[in-house]
Amino acid sequence: MAVDNAYEALTEDSRDLGDRWAYGTGFQDPLSGVDATLPTGADLPAAARHVLGLGDDALVMAHRLSEWCTHAPELEEEVALANIALDLLGQARLLLARAAQLDPGLRPAGVAGHVPDEDALAFFRSAEEYRNVRLVEVPHGDFGHLVARLLVFSTWRLGVVDRLTGSRDPVVAAVAAKAVPEIAYHRDHAAGWTLRLGDGTDESHRRMARGLAEVWPLVGELFTTADAERPAIADGVGVDPATTRAEFEDVLRRVRGQATLGPPGADLRRDGDAPATAWGRTGRHTAALRDLLAEMQSVARAHPEGRW
Amino acid sequence: MPSAEEVMTVTDRATGHGPGGARRPPEATLADETEAQARFERLIAQDERVEPRDWMPEAYRATLIRQVAQHAHSEIIGMQPEGAWLTRAPSLRRKAILLAKVQDEAGHGLYLYSACETLGADRDDLTEKLVSGRQKYSSIFNYPTLSFADVGVIGWLVDGAAICNQVPLCRSSYGPYARAMIRICKEESFHQRQGYELLMTMMAGTEEQRAQVRDAVDRWWWPSLMMFGPPDAASPNTARSMAWRIKRHTNDELRQRFVDITVPQAEALGVTLPDPDLRWNAERGHYDYGPIDWDELARVIRGDGPCNAERIETRRTALRDGEWVRQAAAAYAAKRAARDAVGTGVAG
Numbered sequence: 001m002a003v004d005n006a007y008e009a010l011t012e013d014s015r016d017l018g019d020r021w022a023y024g025t026g027f028q029d030p031l032s033g034v035d036a037t038l039p040t041g042a043d044l045p046a047a048a049r050h051v052l053g054l055g056d057d058a059l060v061m062a063h064r065l066s067e068w069c070t071h072a073p074e075l076e077e078e079v080a081l082a083n084i085a086l087d088l089l090g091q092a093r094l095l096l097a098r099a100a101q102l103d104p105g106l107r108p109a110g111v112a113g114h115v116p117d118e119d120a121l122a123f124f125r126s127a128e129e130y131r132n133v134r135l136v137e138v139p140h141g142d143f144g145h146l147v148a149r150l151l152v153f154s155t156w157r158l159g160v161v162d163r164l165t166g167s168r169d170p171v172v173a174a175v176a177a178k179a180v181p182e183i184a185y186h187r188d189h190a191a192g193w194t195l196r197l198g199d200g201t202d203e204s205h206r207r208m209a210r211g212l213a214e215v216w217p218l219v220g221e222l223f224t225t226a227d228a229e230r231p232a233i234a235d236g237v238g239v240d241p242a243t244t245r246a247e248f249e250d251v252l253r254r255v256r257g258q259a260t261l262g263p264p265g266a267d268l269r270r271d272g273d274a275p276a277t278a279w280g281r282t283g284r285h286t287a288a289l290r291d292l293l294a295e296m297q298s299v300a301r302a303h304p305e306g307r308w
Numbered sequence: 309m310p311s312a313e314e315v316m317t318v319t320d321r322a323t324g325h326g327p328g329g330a331r332r333p334p335e336a337t338l339a340d341e342t343e344a345q346a347r348f349e350r351l352i353a354q355d356e357r358v359e360p361r362d363w364m365p366e367a368y369r370a371t372l373i374r375q376v377a378q379h380a381h382s383e384i385i386g387m388q389p390e391g392a393w394l395t396r397a398p399s400l401r402r403k404a405i406l407l408a409k410v411q412d413e414a415g416h417g418l419y420l421y422s423a424c425e426t427l428g429a430d431r432d433d434l435t436e437k438l439v440s441g442r443q444k445y446s447s448i449f450n451y452p453t454l455s456f457a458d459v460g461v462i463g464w465l466v467d468g469a470a471i472c473n474q475v476p477l478c479r480s481s482y483g484p485y486a487r488a489m490i491r492i493c494k495e496e497s498f499h500q501r502q503g504y505e506l507l508m509t510m511m512a513g514t515e516e517q518r519a520q521v522r523d524a525v526d527r528w529w530w531p532s533l534m535m536f537g538p539p540d541a542a543s544p545n546t547a548r549s550m551a552w553r554i555k556r557h558t559n560d561e562l563r564q565r566f567v568d569i570t571v572p573q574a575e576a577l578g579v580t581l582p583d584p585d586l587r588w589n590a591e592r593g594h595y596d597y598g599p600i601d602w603d604e605l606a607r608v609i610r611g612d613g614p615c616n617a618e619r620i621e622t623r624r625t626a627l628r629d630g631e632w633v634r635q636a637a638a639a640y641a642a643k644r645a646a647r648d649a650v651g652t653g654v655a656g
Contacts, residue, residue: 059400066403069391069410070622073630075384075418082411086404093400119399143633199643200636207632299456300398307513308399308456308506 031094034174038102042168043231048103049131050229050238051172052121053281054160055095056132059122060289061153062088063296064140073143080189084150087182094175096121102169112305123300127290131226133280135218137289141211144197144204148211151190155251156222158183159244168236191255198259209261220276222248229281352553357483360426368552371545372482373429374443375554380420381438381445385619387413389453390462398456405502406459412495419488426484439624447605448531450613457510457520458528463503465525465532465570471496472566473536476556485554504573511578525574526582533597534605536563542602567595 038044065085072078100107100117108129111120135153140146161183164176197208223242225233232238256262279285300306344363351358358364391410397403421431437443448466453459474496477489510517537543537559549555557565567586574581585598607613 063395066394066407069394069407070387071626071629073626073633075414075421077630078387078414079411079418082407082414086407086411089400089404089407093404096400116399122400123398143630196637196640197633200638200640201632203632204636204639295395299396303398303514303517305514306398306517307509308402 030090030178031171031174035170036101037170039168039170039235039237042235042237045103045105046229046231047169047172047235047237048099048106049226050232051095051102051169052099052106053131053133053226053229054164055092055099055121056130056280057136057153057157058088058095059092060130060132060292061136062086062092063292064136064149065146067140068146084186084189087179087186091175091179091182092122093118094171094178098169098171098175101171114307119300123297127285127293128283130285130289130293131281131283132285132289133218133221134286134289135215135222137280137286137292138215138218139288141214142207143193144207144209144211145214146211147190147193147197147208148215150186151194151255152212152215152219152222152252154183154186154190156219156241156244156248158187159247160239160241163239163244166236167238172237187251194255194259194261198256198261205260208259212256212261221279221281224276224278224281226278226281352481352551355479355481355553357486358481359483367548368554369427371549371552372485372554373424373427375549376420376424376427376485377429377434377437378444378446380417380424380434381443382449383413383417383420385438385445385449385623388619388622389449389451389615390459392453393456393459396456397459402456402459402506409463409499409502412499416488416492416495419492420485423482423484423488427482435627439620439627441611441620444609445619446535447608447613448535449619450608450616451527451531452614454527455520455524457507457517457524460503460506460510460521461524461528463499463501464507464573465528466535467496467500467503468570469532469535469566471500472562472569476562479553479556481553504577507577507579521577522579525579529581529583530600530604531608533563533567533600534602536560536566538602538605539600564594567597571595 039047062085065081065088068081069078072081096118097116100121107117107120108124111124115124135149138149140149158180161176161179165173165180167173167176194208197204199205223245225240225242229238233240300308341363345365348358348362348364348368351362358368387410390406394403394406394410397406421434424434425431434443438445448469453462471493474489474493478486478493480486480489507521510521540546540558540560543559546555546558550558571581571586583598585596587596589596608616611617
């Protein structure tokens with residue numbers, strides 16, 4: 001290796017710009033080779049709304065995870081949380097882009113033409129236009145809250161996305177197939193920490209239990225569907241999340257049991273008794289989403305004609 | 309050659325180190341030590357790698373721990389100035405690139421702390437030295453990031469300077485450090501190009517964006533030159549580190565190389581580097597550059613930079629807030645080990 005010149009040693013793979021750079025900055029299209037034709041005979045606006053909700057979930061969850069950067073309890077956890085956030089961000093980009101293909105009317109009006117659909121949707125919609133579940137938008141608490149939210153979110157999402165691999169939309173099916181192993185890892189990671197915290201010290205047990213109790217009131221909403229996306233389920237493009245609930249509860253029951261957090265108690269029943277409402281999927285959010293978006297969109301909106 | 313007394317002292321101290329340290333069996337004799345020293349000197353002279361189990365002079369070990377730990381600390385503190393823009397990155401592609409970069413820096417910190425542990429150091433102890441100010445990190449990270457253009461300029465100039473410093477370290481005499489540096493340099497090179505590509509894109513954007521790029525270049529240029537350390541005449545450790553082949557080039561040689569590489573890149577980008585004395589010197593075959601404000605570097609190293617207190621406080625808070633988590637993980641591991649031991653006992 002030619003290591004005496006600071007660049008020569010790193011430029012062996014360089015093809016395009018002479019010997020100044022080691023690697024390109026472009027990335028392979030993760031969907032290259034996937035049939036992108038729109039599903040025939042399906043209610044495309046409904047399909048778009050369904051896909052948009054799943055994309056918004058991933059985007060907002062990735063944002064909350066990225067807020068942990070430089071604050072994690074261990075360096076290994078910095079790497080793991082960034083990894084999970086990156087996976088979700090990748091899913092969000094593909095899903096938002098597909099939602100805009102399924103229904104070009106979703107793209108906010110007045111956004112500069114050079115802005116890609118994924119960015120137009122992420123940076124130029126108001127909180128009321130976001131379709132994520134409220135679980136992902138509430139502010140983060142301590143590490144117990146982080147683990148509880150990640151456990152609940154990834155257990156639920158894995159069930160939904162696993163079924164989406166059979167979607168009639170080939171792009172949605174391909175995104176789901178790529179996402180399943182990612183989310184399975186996220187769930188394992190969260191379950192591992194639930195065990196460590198639940199069966200660790202008295203303090204960690206208390207904090208883990210509190211984290212689960214804090215997120216539990218937001219669980220019922222995960223299994224609801226907005227009217228506007230219902231035709232997508234009937235068309236075989238989307239998945240009814242209610243069909244995944246038994247599996248979700250079974251996983252949560254087993255993890256809680258192993259973590260010495262006991263069987264699901266009053267918190268679960270309270271949620272189960274209440275008629276669930278599709279809050280986020282119909283654009284009704286907590287105030288936290290408005291604050292989150294104000295920060296996330298600040299630079300993009302300050303330079304509406306900017307190029308990044 | 310050191311005297312017998314010096315060799316004995318070195319040996320006594322070396323055996324005090326942890327699992328990766330050069331522990332010698334109790335029957336080791338002075339003759340063994342002399343032979344070990346000769347072998348060490350032979351490895352260095354033949355430009356071969358020293359490995360963790362090899363005997364090494366105590367001062368070589370201490371110098372390496374100091375240098376590698378400072379490098380590890382720099383990676384971890386260096387996550388902060390750019391990490392501050394993660395939640396505001398103006399496109400999802402840039403958000404993904406930045407998140408991957410900050411994640412790489414955490415990974416680099418991990419490799420480097422691991423390399424330090426092969427020398428007998430302990431990560432917790434090194435971290436404590438960082439937050440108590442007894443060990444340093446690169447002073448460049450004590451400057452603030454004021455706009456998203458700073459993300460690009462850090463990639464281009466700060467990572468560019470780091471690459472100039474670090475590529476020769478891929479041939480450092482200490483094996484674990486050299487191997488860590490190969491992987492780190494490849495990733496740093498990727499970061500540098502991404503930074504430059506962001507700046508190219510911004511320069512093709514609005515006038516406001518171009519102004520942000522110029523402002524960021526003006527603020528980061530001189531601190532980037534300071535990253536190579538004091539001038540050779542004022543760098544007391546350089547000669548010995550070069551003799552041991554821990555370092556391969558002097559600070560001024562590396563700084564000159566960085567300037568020579570960067571000036572054409574600045575021209576291609578369409579920005580002016582903030583140095584009226586910067587010009588090609590055909591006689592030397594290098595760019596001349598103006599005097600560096602070494603007082604500023606001394607001030608920032610001393611702790612009077614714009615963000616010193618904030619950087620350390622963020623790191624300290626993360627450690628304090630995470631303590632109960634680390635305790636829980638340790639308690640859980642101990643419980644499991646105890647259960648496994650009981651299980652084995654019953655089965656046996």
